Amino acid sequence: xxxxxxxxxxxxxxxxxxxxxxxxxxxxxxxxxxxxxxxxxxxxxxxxxxxxxxxxxxxxxxxxxxxxxxxxxxxxxxxxxxxxxxxxxxxxxxxxxxxxxxxxxxxxxxxxxxxxxxxxxxxxxxxxxxxxxxxxxxxxxxxxxxxxxxxxxxxxxxxxxxxxxxxxxxxxxxxxxxxxxxxxxxxxxxxxxxxxxxxxxxxxxxxxxxxxxxxxxxxxxxxxxxxxxxxxxxxxxxxxxxxxxxxxxxxxxxxxxxxxxxxxxxxxxxxxxxxxxxxxxxxxxxxxxxxxxxxxxxxxxxxxxxxxxxxxxxxxxxxxxxxxxxxxxxxxxxxxxxxxxxxxxxxxxxxxxxxxxxxxxxxxxxx
Amino acid sequence: xxxxxxxxxxxxxxxxxxxxxxxxxxxxxxxxxxxxxxxxxxxxxxxxxxxxxxxxxxxxxxxxxxxxxxxxxxxxxxxxxxxxxxxxxxxxxxxxxxxxxxxxxxxxxxxxxxxxxxxxxxxxxxxxxxxxxxxxxxxxxxxxxxxxxxxxxxxxxxxxxxxxxxxxxxxxxxxxxxxxxxxxxxxxxxxxxxxxxxxxxxxxxxxxxxxxxxxxxxxxxxxxxxxxxxxxxxxxxxxxxxxxxxxxxxxxxxxxxxxxxxxxxxxxxxxxxxxxxxxxxxxxxxxxxxxxxxxxxxxxxxxxxxxxxxxxxxxxxxxxxxxxxxxxxxxxxxxxxxxxxxxxxxxxxxxxxxxxxxxxxxxxxxx
DNA sequence: TTGTAAGCGTTATCAG
DNA sequence: CTGATAACGCTTACAA
Numbered sequence: 001x002x003x004x005x006x007x008x009x010x011x012x013x014x015x016x017x018x019x020x021x022x023x024x025x026x027x028x029x030x031x032x033x034x035x036x037x038x039x040x041x042x043x044x045x046x047x048x049x050x051x052x053x054x055x056x057x058x059x060x061x062x063x064x065x066x067x068x069x070x071x072x073x074x075x076x077x078x079x080x081x082x083x084x085x086x087x088x089x090x091x092x093x094x095x096x097x098x099x100x101x102x103x104x105x106x107x108x109x110x111x112x113x114x115x116x117x118x119x120x121x122x123x124x125x126x127x128x129x130x131x132x133x134x135x136x137x138x139x140x141x142x143x144x145x146x147x148x149x150x151x152x153x154x155x156x157x158x159x160x161x162x163x164x165x166x167x168x169x170x171x172x173x174x175x176x177x178x179x180x181x182x183x184x185x186x187x188x189x190x191x192x193x194x195x196x197x198x199x200x201x202x203x204x205x206x207x208x209x210x211x212x213x214x215x216x217x218x219x220x221x222x223x224x225x226x227x228x229x230x231x232x233x234x235x236x237x238x239x240x241x242x243x244x245x246x247x248x249x250x251x252x253x254x255x256x257x258x259x260x261x262x263x264x265x266x267x268x269x270x271x272x273x274x275x276x277x278x279x280x281x282x283x284x285x286x287x288x289x290x291x292x293x294x295x296x297x298x299x300x301x302x303x304x305x306x307x308x309x310x311x312x313x314x315x316x317x318x319x320x321x322x323x324x325x326x327x328x329x330x331x332x333x334x335x336x337x338x339x340x341x342x343x344x345x346x347x348x349x350x351x352x353x354x355x356x357x358x359x360x361x362x363x364x365x366x367x
Numbered sequence: 368x369x370x371x372x373x374x375x376x377x378x379x380x381x382x383x384x385x386x387x388x389x390x391x392x393x394x395x396x397x398x399x400x401x402x403x404x405x406x407x408x409x410x411x412x413x414x415x416x417x418x419x420x421x422x423x424x425x426x427x428x429x430x431x432x433x434x435x436x437x438x439x440x441x442x443x444x445x446x447x448x449x450x451x452x453x454x455x456x457x458x459x460x461x462x463x464x465x466x467x468x469x470x471x472x473x474x475x476x477x478x479x480x481x482x483x484x485x486x487x488x489x490x491x492x493x494x495x496x497x498x499x500x501x502x503x504x505x506x507x508x509x510x511x512x513x514x515x516x517x518x519x520x521x522x523x524x525x526x527x528x529x530x531x532x533x534x535x536x537x538x539x540x541x542x543x544x545x546x547x548x549x550x551x552x553x554x555x556x557x558x559x560x561x562x563x564x565x566x567x568x569x570x571x572x573x574x575x576x577x578x579x580x581x582x583x584x585x586x587x588x589x590x591x592x593x594x595x596x597x598x599x600x601x602x603x604x605x606x607x608x609x610x611x612x613x614x615x616x617x618x619x620x621x622x623x624x625x626x627x628x629x630x631x632x633x634x635x636x637x638x639x640x641x642x643x644x645x646x647x648x649x650x651x652x653x654x655x656x657x658x659x660x661x662x663x664x665x666x667x668x669x670x671x672x673x674x675x676x677x678x679x680x681x682x683x684x685x686x687x688x689x690x691x692x693x694x695x696x697x698x699x700x701x702x703x704x705x706x707x708x709x710x711x712x713x714x715x716x717x718x719x720x721x722x723x724x725x726x727x728x729x730x731x732x733x734x
Numbered sequence: 735t736t737g738t739a740a741g742c743g744t745t746a747t748c749a750g
Numbered sequence: 751c752t753g754a755t756a757a758c759g760c761t762t763a764c765a766a
Contacts, residue, residue, distance in 0.1 A: 001504065003743055014753045019745060029751060044503065048480030050417040050426065051743035054758045059417065061460070061481075069449055075442035082436055082463050091477065093428070094459050096449050110458065113415030113759085114428075114481075136411065137368060276643055370759055381737045386761055396735060418759035422742045480743085 002043040011039040022047055053113075061091040062302060063111045063138075065104065065120035065131070069096045072274055073291045077143070080295025081119060088303045090116075101127045108134055117306035119143065119298045125186070139305035139314075141298045146188055153301045153314040155294055159192035159271075160199070162287035162321030166241055166269055167200025169285075169323055173331055175239040175267065179212035181226050181251065183243040190218070193243045193271060212237060216247045223250025230266075231258060238267060239329070245270035245277050245286055252280070252328070263330030273324050283326035293319045369410040378406040389414055420480075428458040429669060430478045430505075432471065432487035432498070436463045439641050440658045444510070447662025448486060455670045457483075468494045475501055484673035486510065486665045492553070506672035506681075508665045513555055520668045520681040522661055526559035526638075527566070529654035529688030533608055533636055534567025536652075536690055540698055542606040542634065546579035548593050548618065550610040557585070560610045560638060579604060583614045590617025597633075598625060605634060606696070612637035612644050612653055619647070619695070630697030640691050650693035660686045 008015040013036060020028050021036045028036075040046075053059040062085055068074050078094065085092045093115055098104035104127050108118065121143035122128035132150050134140055141153035170178055180197055183190025194213070201208040214229055216222040223242055230237060230251075242248035248270030252262050262268050262282055270277060270286040277284040297317055304312035325331050375382040380403060387395050388403045395403075407413075420426040429452055435441050445461065452459045460482055465471035471494050475485065488510035489495035499517050501507055508520035537545055547564055550557025561580070568575040581596055583589040590609055597607060597618075609615035615637030619629050629635050629649055637644060637653040644651040664684055671679035692698050 004745095005743080015744085016746090016753060016755095017751090020752085023745075027751070032751085046476050046479050047745095048421075048743050049477065050420045050480045051758090052480075052745075053417045054415075054421055054743080054760090055745045057758080060477075069446045070442055072439075072442075075437055075439075078445075078461075079436045079463075082461065086462070086464070086474075091481070092461050094445075094449065094461055095453070096446075097453070107453075109413045110416065110427075112413045113417045113419075114458070276646055279643055279647070281648065371761095372759080382760080383737060383739095383762080384735090387736090390761070394735070399735080414761095415759055418742090419761075420742095421744085421759080422761045424742075 002040075002045040004045070004047070007036065007040050007043055007045045010043060011036050019047075058307075059091075059114055059116050060089060061093050061115045062299065062306065063108065063115040063118040063120075064092055064094045065098075065108060065118065066094070066096045067098075067121060067123040069094070073272070073289075076291035077121070077295040080292040080297075081299050082295075084296045084299035084303075088299065090299075090303065090306070098123070098127075101130050105130050112137060117141070117302045119295070119302055139302060141302045141305075141314075143294055143298055144188060151314065153298075153305065154316040155297045155301070156316070156318055157189070157289055157294065158318045158321045159189050160196035162271065162289070162323065163193040163196030163241075163243075164199050164203075165321075165323040166271070166287055167197045168204070169325065169331070170239050170241065170267070170269065170329065171200060171204050171206060173239075173267070173329065176206065177212075177235055177237040177239070178208075179214060179230055179233070179237040179240045181214045181216040181223060181240065181242040181247050183216060183218045183247075185215075187218070190243055197241055216243065218244050218246060220246045220250035220253075223247030223252075224254045225250075227251055227254030227258060231260075236266075240266060240268050242268065242270050245272045245274045245284060248284055248286070248328075249276065249280065252284075263328055267329045269329050277324075278326070280328075282328045285326045285329035285331065286324050288322045288324045290319055290321075369407075369412040371412070371414070374403065374407050374410055374412045377410060378403050386414075425674075426458075426481055426483050427456060428460050428482045429666065429673065430475065430482040430485040430487075431459055431461045432465075432475065432485065433461070433463045434465075434488060434490040436461070440639070440656075443658035444488070444662040447659040447664075448666050449662075451663045451666035451670075455666065457666070457670065457673070465490070465494075468497050472497050479504060484508070484669045486662070486669055506669060508669045508672075508681075510661055510665055511555060518681065520665075520672065521683040522664045522668070523683070523685055524556070524656055524661065525685045525688045526556050527563035529638065529656070529690065530560040530563030530608075530610075531566050531570075532688075532690040533638070533654055534564045535571070536692065536698070537606045537608065537634070537636065537696065538567060538571050538573060540606075540634070540696065543573065544579075544602055544604040545575075545606045545608065546581060546597055546600070546604040548581045548583040548590060548607065548609040548614050550583060550585045550614075552582075554585075557610055564608055583610065585611050585613060587613045587617035587620075590614030591621045592617075594618055594621030594625060598627075603633075607633060607635050609635065609637050612639045612641045612651060615651055615653070615695075616643065616647065619651075630695055634696045636696050644691075645693070647695075649695045652693045652696035652698065653691050655689045655691045657686055657688075 004015045004018050008018045017028060018036055021033050025033055064081055066074055082092055093111055095107040098107060117139045119141050120131045122131055125146055128146055132152055135151040144156050145154045182194045198208055214226045216226055242251055248268050252268050255262055255266060260266055270284050273286045273288040277286050371382045371385050375385045384395060385403055388400050392400055431448055433441055449459055460478055462474040465474060484506045486508050487498045489498055492513055495513055499519055502518040511523050512521045549561045565575055581593045583593055609618055615635050619635050622629055622633060627633055637651050640653045640655040644653050
């Protein structure tokens, strides 16, 4: 592999000149630039990134730490990160699925000297604390952090408002016997969604029966299992808000097995707006969460910090969520929010390439 | 940020000793190791990756180039890559969504000196050729390459066999009026799927009416539009094989609008086995494609090449595909292939985290 | 077992 | 405008 020295020798100039051709071109005479460029191209030369970052102390790369890469959510987060990073001329070093805090710390540590900043989503509070510790090494932006953020930037989803809207919507439809399946204890999303949902009742001065908060764990099967508890409750609730779509899907499945109709016998709603939500029968009323935006904003906030742009500040941004009313809640409201569902920049390419089923508009899934 | 020199000074040893603690620990006396480790930990020192790779000429990182990151397919590919890379102690530098060959080349070029090898999936033939050119810089493994592979390693999906099996299955069910919606011209997957499908007819010595090859483009809407052509064909076909699930979904949607029943009036099958395929009503008969495996194998093949392990060879591996029989083809066959659907290592975590709906077993999607 | 010193490929500084 | 040369933080002969 040709080095700067080879090119300099071959072109009959000093290495400093070759370097300048790639960095401060204006300081080199036009003919020299052209000549060096030509020689470099012929020798297939390109500056070595590692050497470059050693002296400049900048890598032009961002680290990305996610609990997982699989699935609609993370896949979108990382796409948002990737696109924003490219726009800003940054490379992306990813790492995911760390079994424990130790593994996670090791991963970040090994990124040292290779990244100018870090976007991280912690799988738990312990890991979050560890990640915060890296602020001394490079700027950090946390995705969906717990409460206290400290020296880091942070982007979180407006789980609270989304759930609040959902509560208002169900109350607005006249429901009073309303249950909710909450997510796991200690999970930030789960707590906020519950808090927002209950706030709607407070706001409307409608009492909420606490025995109608059922514990779920965000899996489809937990939603399935909740059906039994729900159905034996007296008086039987008329609506259920599941804290995510998976649980709503499990619940609906169980209700159907029990011979109940959704939404006529029981209205069901979810949270996340995963792809299937739109294609189910009945289509699921839920809250749309914009994962792409989460990644995009994180990079937007991180880059100035990474560049050391003066005046760059850590802030805590909130990504809005929005109610998507479909049929499963029994509302006959116009589905205006649907338009927003089209993925920004979603591409369809070869074969199994994309799971992005274009919004079918008024058509529904065959049933 | 503490450097090796700071640690050496603080610990009262030479920098060589500190270095050895991190590389050839065995050459350093136990007490010295402990002492240096302690000082390093206190000073929050960790070797700088860039400096390290400059001298060793190895980066312990792999580059990953994909057309996109979004969607079930790519998301799984990258997960396979990520997990395999971590297992082999490699970091992953990703880059995706390049608008043209130029952008793609620039992306790879900028990885020079930062990676020991490259896993790439080219969006088109032109880009594929460009990527092949990088073989001179580092080992390359191509995903889903075109025909000639040259100096690169390659992993491709067995589109041919999957489609062949599908053809056999439909013929075995007694269908004779069979149509197929093919994917875009020039797309490797599309061509292979068509070729495999037609091979089944040749094998069974059943003539295939070429007017029943309908041109699609892998999008749901193209499947939707094909319905009209299909329905006005005389005699009307009794089965349709769409070259991917998206088109099959669009088609089924259109058929339902036209008042036709699937599979009674027209059997429909797809390819890819995207998540929705299993939850649709009727569940879609399709061909399972293992994207995770694609990524996993690519890294497995690349790592020895990147390490310069002697005897390491470039090969062209084929990832098998498998027929998944569900209801949309009108078969009443046992759904044994279903068991394989569970995602390897699929995790469900917080909130909108995962779109991985656990296989509901015998339960179906509510309808 | 430890230290000294050369050098990885680049950019920055300072002369010319 | 161009060239010599000293860093950058580290690994690795070679010497002690």
